[in-house]
Amino acid sequence: MHSGELAHLAGVTVRALRHYHQVGVLPEPERRSNGYRSYDVHDLIRVLRIKRLASLGVPLERMPELLDDAASDGGGLLDELDAELAAQIDRLTEQRELIARLRIHDAPPDVPPELAPFLAIFAAAGLSPGLARIDRDQSVLLAHLVGEEGMPSLAKLYQRISATTLVPAVAGIAKRFDQLGPESTQRDIDELVDSFVEAFGPLVDEFSDGSEPYDLTGSATLFDQYTADVLNDQQRRTLAQLEATLDK
Known part of the structure; x- marks a missing residue:
């Protein structure tokens, strides 16, 4: 029989037969005078055995020892x-x-599952699409940086921030932050920083006492690079002032 007949009988493709030849699990038969390969029933049986082994997940390179060793x-x-x-x-x-x-939680597939419930709460609080995207991106980066060991602590922080009593404060501060722009004054920035410290200062102190199983001090430049691309001047000034205030 020729290759097409063998492929049809065995339920494979001619390309598969060629591949079997190339990797050495199916010896190439002699060719007829017309140049076509000539297969017989023994070749059919071997191809059927190859198919069976492949269905079990046996890699092709491991098959010769099973196909050729009757005692194995x-x-x-x-x-x-x-x-x-x-x-x-x-x-x-x-x-x-x-x-x-x-x-x-109707969360995007690219967010850390451990943080998905809390990101959903923030999104439902009315964050603008832009801030929701920033929240998602930074959460993805944070999850990677803290690793598996630090994820429980990070999830605990998100859980505390998304507590029912804090969600209105999160939404209000986020809205004011989103509205910062060229027309914003230093007073606007000062008041926003003061509001944040009043609402979240104790929580920040709690989670920055050095007891976390991760250290993000060397990752500041990554977040700086990110915010430089997605925030305006007034928003970046606010973050810098907030960081300086919390470090005092």
Whole structure:
């Protein structure tokens, strides 16, 4: 039979047959006088065995030892495959759980699931699209910088900020911050900084006492680069003044 017939009988493509030849799991048969390869039933059986092994997840490079060694029962390889599949199932189960958590809060798929509930609260508080995007971006960056070890502490901070009693203050300060622009005065900035310190100063002190399992001091330039691109001059001045005030 020619390659097309073999491919049809085995339920594979001619391209797959060529690939099997290239990687060495299917020996190339002799060619007829017309230049076409000539296959027989033994080749068909070997292709069917290759398909069966592939369906179990056996990589092509591991197949020759199973296809050519009649004494090999593949027990060790099956144990390896079973362990790999178990690990994949665990990963997929975890991914599904993360997706479910994001769906519950109608959160974008690129935000940290641990922070999704709190970002949803901030979004529902009426943040402008621009500030919501900044909030999301900085949360993604923060989650990466603190790592898995620091995530529980970061989530605790977000939980405290999104408490029912603080959400109105968050929304009000965010709205005033969003409105800062060329017409804003130094008094506007001073009053906004004072409002922030009054509302969140104790919380900032609580989470900046050195007990966190992460250190972001070396990451300040990353946030500076980000805010330089997305905030106007008055907003950046406000953040700088706020940082100086909290450091006193």
